[in-house]
Structure formats: C-alpha cells, structure tokens
Amino acid sequence: MAELTLAYQVRSYSTGTRGRAICNTRNHHWVADGSGGDEVGAGELFLSGITACAVNMVEGIADAEHILLDWMDVSAESYRDPEKAPGEITVYDDVRIHFQMWGVDDDQGQHLVDLWKQR
Numbered sequence: 548m549a550e551l552t553l554a555y556q557v558r559s560y561s562t563g564t565r566g567r568a569i570c571n572t573r574n575h576h577w578v579a580d581g582s583g584g585d586e587v588g589a590g591e592l593f594l595s596g597i598t599a600c601a602v603n604m605v606e607g608i609a610d611a612e613h614i615l616l617d618w619m620d621v622s623a624e625s626y627r628d629p630e631k632a633p634g635e636i637t638v639y640d641d642v643r644i645h646f647q648m649w650g651v652d653d654d655q656g657q658h659l660v661d662l663w664k665q666r
Contacts, residue, residue, distance in 0.1 A: 594623040594642075601644065601663060608662050609651075616659070617650030 559568040559579065566581035568589070578586040598621040609616035625639040648656045 590625060590639075594625060597642075597644065598623050601646070604666060605646070605648075605659050605663050608659055612659070612662075614655050614659065615650055616648060619649070620647040621645065 555572065557570060557572040559570040562569055562578075566584055567586070568579045570577050570579050570592075577592075579589045579592055580586040582588055582590070601621045602619055605619060605621075606616060608614075622645045624643050626641040626643075627638075628640045646656065646660055648659070651659070
C-alpha cells in the first residue's frame with residue numbers, strides 16, 4: 548500500500564457548556580451546537596461539508612471532462628425517524644442531496660452527478 552499523506556486535520560473540544568463545541572482547522576475557529584442550539588449545529592456542518600465537497604468535486608470533474616458548467620447549487624437535507632426511542636444512537640435515516648446546474652443539459656448534468664457518486 549502506498550504511503551498516505553495527511554489531507555485535512557480538524558479538532559473539536561468541549562466549551563464547558565453541554566451541547567456546544569469549539570471546532571478548528573488551521574487558524575479558523577467556529578462554534579458547533581447540538582440540536583436546538585443557537586449556533587450552527589454539528590449535523591448542519593456535516594451536511595455543509597458534503598455539499599461544499601460536491602460543488603468542488605463536480606466543478607473539477609466538469610473541467611476534466613471539458614463540460615462548460617456555469618454555476619451549480621447543491622443542497623442536502625437529513626431525516627430521522629420520530630418513532631425511535633430517546634437515547635438511541637443518533638443516526639440519519641435518510642439523507643437527500645439535490646443538484647441544480649446551469650450551463651449544461653440534463654444528460655451532461657446527470658453524467659457529472661453519476662461520476663461524483665462513483666468517487
């Protein structure tokens with residue numbers, strides 16, 4: 548196996564307030580709250596990482612494929628089963644990712660999403 552190189556390193560730590568963490572990477576810091584907090588939630592940050600990665604990856608794929616993608620908008624939403632008993636492991640029962648693209652036709656857009664899904 549090839550020698551692996553570090554891609555990213557992030558850190559989160561307690562603040563003394565239950566349900567709140569301080570996160571950082573490089574010289575950037577932000578607050579992440581649990582559900583119902585005042586600040587951006589950890590789940591929202593998780594989903595925003597997925598959508599930001601999707602935008603960056605699909606734009607890169609479009610460039611490599613010589614597809615003239617003008618603009619894109621990726622959104623994500625997560626769902627939980629309200630019937631689950633309190634205290635069960637917090638998982639998402641469904642995550643839906645939506646892509647909107649400008650400057651490409653439907654077939655090109657689907658091709659870009661299909662390539663993204665393979666990565």
